[in-house]
Amino acid sequence: MGLGLTRARRLAELHGGTLVARSDGLGCGSEFTLTLRRTTPTSIPVVAEGEPVSAAAPPMSILVVDDNRDTADAIALYFELSGHETRVAYRAAEALASVANWTPDVVLSDIGLPDVDGYELVRALRKLKHLQATTFVAITGYADDRAAALEAGFDARMPKPADAGRLEQFLIKRRAGNSRSQ
Known part of the structure; x- marks a missing residue:
């Protein structure tokens, strides 16, 4: 599994999600489940400097x-x-x-x-x-x-x-x- 899974899991966590790896054993394949939260247009994005952007911004x-x-x-x-x-x-x-x-x-x-x-x-x-x-x-x-x-x-x-x-x-x-x- 090496560094790839570790990096992918950490990236998922940085985005408020999870990455789970599962296998029933050798020769049975692997299953990877990535879960991320969905952002809705009603949420308030935050600018890197901490300044909020209007939640009323229309979709583009x-x-x-x-x-x-x-x-x-x-x-x-x-x-x-x-x-x-x-x-x-x-x-x-x-x-x-x-x-x-x-x-x-x-x-x-x-x-x-x-x-x-x-x-x-x-x-x-x-x-x-x-x-x-x-x-x-x-x-x-x-x-x-x-x-x-x-x-x-x-x-x-x-x-x-x-x-x-x-x-x-x-x-x-x-x-x-x-x-x-x-």
């Missing part, structure tokens, strides 16, 4: 674009469990097709996509009139791309691995600020 529609399926699906699942509508695209072309008949409040995009990079994607998305109020966040493993991300049209940049809770708090604050200024 979020498009996650990342060619790493595990990363994309995990981020989408986090936001879905937090009460937001999510869609996932694993390529820039899928993202463009997704927004043809849908207007997300937020687009979270990786930079290193297989068909075109995230910079080109955000430039194309910014040209679409119905996405003018959309918030675009680059989620990237590239270390020195902050200026390039902002220049391309992203509103913010977060390094990988993304802290989904911190990202959600940022988005709630940003969306609340944008709605007050409109």
Whole structure:
């Protein structure tokens, strides 16, 4: 069982959950049960600095674009469990097709996509009139791309691995600020 189970169990505990491993013996396989508490939209997220975010924040529609399926699906699942509508695209072309008949409040995009990079994607998305109020966040493993991300049209940049809770708090604050200024 090594370190993997220990690390996974500790990660579950850090999120207020449990991870239990069970087996009936050699050759009988193993069963792993991960239990996490579900966050409801009525709960109050807490900003890392301890400043509460409004519990009355409306759910957001979020498009996650990342060619790493595990990363994309995990981020989408986090936001879905937090009460937001999510869609996932694993390529820039899928993202463009997704927004043809849908207007997300937020687009979270990786930079290193297989068909075109995230910079080109955000430039194309910014040209679409119905996405003018959309918030675009680059989620990237590239270390020195902050200026390039902002220049391309992203509103913010977060390094990988993304802290989904911190990202959600940022988005709630940003969306609340944008709605007050409109």
